[in-house]
Amino acid sequence: MEALRSTFVHHVGTEPFGLESFAEANDREDELVSTVDYPPRPSLDLFLDYADYVIDRKDLGSLHRRAAVDTIYELPGETGLRLETTVGPIDTDHCVLAIGHGGRYRWPDLAAGLDGVEHVWEGFDPDASANRTIVVGGGITAAQLACELSETESVALLSRHPLEWEVSEADPPWINWSHIEEHLHEHLPGSSDRFEVISDARNAATVPPYLYQEFENRIDEGELTLAQGAVGSATVEDGSVRLSLDHGLQLLGDRVVLATGFEPVFDHPFVDRIGDELELPRGYRGMPVLDDETLAWQCEDGRSVPLYVSGALALGTVGPYAPNIPGARRAGDRIATAIARRLRGSRADSTTESAHGTEVSD
Ligand SMILES: Cc1cc2nc3c(=O)[nH]c(=O)nc-3n(C[C@H](O)[C@H](O)[C@H](O)COP(=O)(O)OP(=O)(O)OC[C@H]3O[C@@H](n4cnc5c(N)ncnc54)[C@H](O)[C@@H]3O)c2cc1C
Numbered sequence: 001m002e003a004l005r006s007t008f009v010h011h012v013g014t015e016p017f018g019l020e021s022f023a024e025a026n027d028r029e030d031e032l033v034s035t036v037d038y039p040p041r042p043s044l045d046l047f048l049d050y051a052d053y054v055i056d057r058k059d060l061g062s063l064h065r066r067a068a069v070d071t072i073y074e075l076p077g078e079t080g081l082r083l084e085t086t087v088g089p090i091d092t093d094h095c096v097l098a099i100g101h102g103g104r105y106r107w108p109d110l111a112a113g114l115d116g117v118e119h120v121w122e123g124f125d126p127d128a129s130a131n132r133t134i135v136v137g138g139g140i141t142a143a144q145l146a147c148e149l150s151e152t153e154s155v156a157l158l159s160r161h162p163l164e165w166e167v168s169e170a171d172p173p174w175i176n177w178s179h180i181e182e183h184l185h186e187h188l189p190g191s192s193d194r195f196e197v198i199s200d201a202r203n204a205a206t207v208p209p210y211l212y213q214e215f216e217n218r219i220d221e222g223e224l225t226l227a228q229g230a231v232g233s234a235t236v237e238d239g240s241v242r243l244s245l246d247h248g249l250q251l252l253g254d255r256v257v258l259a260t261g262f263e264p265v266f267d268h269p270f271v272d273r274i275g276d277e278l279e280l281p282r283g284y285r286g287m288p289v290l291d292d293e294t295l296a297w298q299c300e301d302g303r304s305v306p307l308y309v310s311g312a313l314a315l316g317t318v319g320p321y322a323p324n325i326p327g328a329r330r331a332g333d334r335i336a337t338a339i340a341r342r343l344r345g346s347r348a349d350s351t352t353e354s355a356h357g358t359e360v361s362d
Contacts, residue, residue, distance in 0.1 A: 001144060004047050005168065005208055007039040008032050010325040011047060013054045022050045035210055038167050065090070071273045074305060081306060094306040094339050097297075101262035101312050101323070102270060108136070108260060110234045116241040117234070117256045120145060130254040134158055134243060136231070137259030139205040145259055147214050150223040156251050158227045158243065166206035170320035174201055177330055180319040185292050190283020194316045202320040205261075227251060265312045278305055287316040294338035295331055306342065308335045 008023075009016040019042055023029050026049075032040035042050070055061060067085035075082055075091060083090045111117045118124045120141060130153055135146045138159030146157040173179040187193035207215075218224035229245035234256070236242075243251045265271065266286035275282055280297045281289045288297050288309055295308045295317060310331035312323035321327035 001044055003033045003041045003043045005140065006041065006325055008042045009039070010329070011042070011054075012051045012325075018054070019046070019050045022046075022053060035167070069270075071270075071277055072307065074278060078303075094308065094342070096308045096310055096335055097271075097274070097313060098310040098328075099265065099268070099270065099313060102265045102268040104263035104265075104268065105258075106260045106263055107258065108231065110231050111136075111256065111258060114234055114241065114256075115236050116239070116254070117258065119258045119260070121262075124257055128255075132156070132253045134241065134251050134253035134256045135259055136243075136256060137205075137261070138163060138207075139259065139261065140207050140211075141261075142259035143207040143211055143215065145257065146224055147211060147218055149257075150218045154223055154225075155218075156225045156227055156253065158229070158231070158245075158251060160228070160230050161205070162228065163226070164203075164206045165209045165212060166203040167208055167210075169203055169324050170201045174320050175326045175330075180330075181292070184317075184319050189292065189298070190281065190287050190289035190316060192284040195284050195287065198315055198320050262312075271313065274307075278307065280305065280307075283316065288313060290314060290317040292317055293334065295334050296338060306339075308338065310335060 004010070008019050011019040013019065015021075020032070023032055023042070023046055028046055031043035031046040033043060034040050065087070067087040067090075070084045070086070072095060073082045073084070074080075080091055080093045081095050083092065083095065105119045105121050107119060126145075126149070130149075132154045133149050134156045135142050135149070136158045137145075138161055142157060142159065143163065146155050149155045184194055184197055187197065215224070219226070227245070227249060229247050229249060231243050232246040233244045234241060235244075240252050240254060241256045243253075243256065245251070264285070266282075266288070271286070271288070274280070275288065275297075278297075279300065281300050283289050290296065290309055291298050291304070295310065295314055296304050297307050297309055299305055310318075310322075310328055314327070314331055315322040318327045318331050322331070
């Protein structure tokens with residue numbers, strides 16, 4: 001990708017215009033790509049350089065520990081949480097689960113384990129030589145990959161549905177918390193009603209219109225062809241992969257690259273483990289039941305464990321932008337406030353306790 005899909009106010013910093021100021025200060029305004037019917041979008045390089053700048057300025061590197069968390073327990077006396085990790089246990093007052101989609105990719109049954117079939121996010125090498133690639137998928141990843149590969153080889157893009165063109169991941173009002181409160185929080189946390197509102201609102205498997213021209217050009221040049229249908233069977237013959245579609249058409253390629261997205265994070269084994277260990281409730285399709293104000297995962301008995309959720313796993317509370325940058329921002333605002341409030345509360349408690357202690361000892 002050359003530029004983000006989202007606008008220049010969506011980045012990892014806390015100030016909405018921070019990236020724009022960074023671009024101005026470094027004479028890089030030309031990397032704010034103007035977009036029809038949408039605010040400018042930052043180039044990927046500008047976005048990443050600004051992220052590095054934020055990380056350096058806030059010295060976030062010094063806070064980073066590299067390990068995989070296996071499970072999470074509550075410490076005795078509700079004093080915090082213990083994370084069991086690949087580098088040993090870590091005790092903490094608060095924990096935020098921000099595991100994204102959890103690293104599980106969607107492999108259609110027919111394609112799993114077949115030679116010559118790869119997933120774009122799982123070991124795919126874009127530079128491996130091929131004369132003809134079949135890209136499977138109907139969203140931005142599939143479209144972008146098909147355009148990119150068709151610069152050097154022949155590409156067939158296979159989608160189950162007609163390509164749909166949408167500028168953003170959901171209608172922009174869904175970025176605003178008041179809109180989320182009004183249209184999502186009116187339903188019970190964890191309910192199927194919430195799930196349906198989000199499914200309707202999210203422009204899943206859509207392609208932004210700024211790719212349209214490039215797409216058309218590639219098709220006109222004969223390097224890219226579009227096919228629509230579901231795969232009925234997949235076979236490998238003489239080093240080529242043959243996809244037979246359910247309506248009879250057959251596609252042949254040196255390789256098949258799946259751009260078929262992620263498995264749902266709600267039923268991720270890691271999420272199951274944590275939910276079971278801490279006895280935290282799950283809603284429809286395994287959605288964690290979060291407090292709408294703080295994004296803390298609620299206990300059945302109303303008790304609060306200092307475990308907060310951001311990203312794709314918070315979809316049921318943060319709405320259709322939860323897996324994206326604007327959602328992370330909304331979640332960050334709420335979680336940071338909740339943690340600060342909890343810390344103030346525990347400080348006030350310990351002050352009262354020590355005041356009591358003085359009285360008693362006096
Ligand atoms: C090509 C592409 C383009 C995109 N463009 C945009 C865009 O323009 N705008 C936008 O808003 N979004 C865009 N997105 C989506 C964007 O990537 C997500 O918004 C963002 O990465 C989500 O961040 P996250 O921190 O929630 O999750 P992730 O970035 O997925 O991070 C999850 C982290 O959790 C870690 N983790 C998972 N499980 C464990 C565990 N058990 N223990 C320890 N660590 C764990 C992972 O290693 C990873 O570091 C794009 C995505 C792609 C792939």
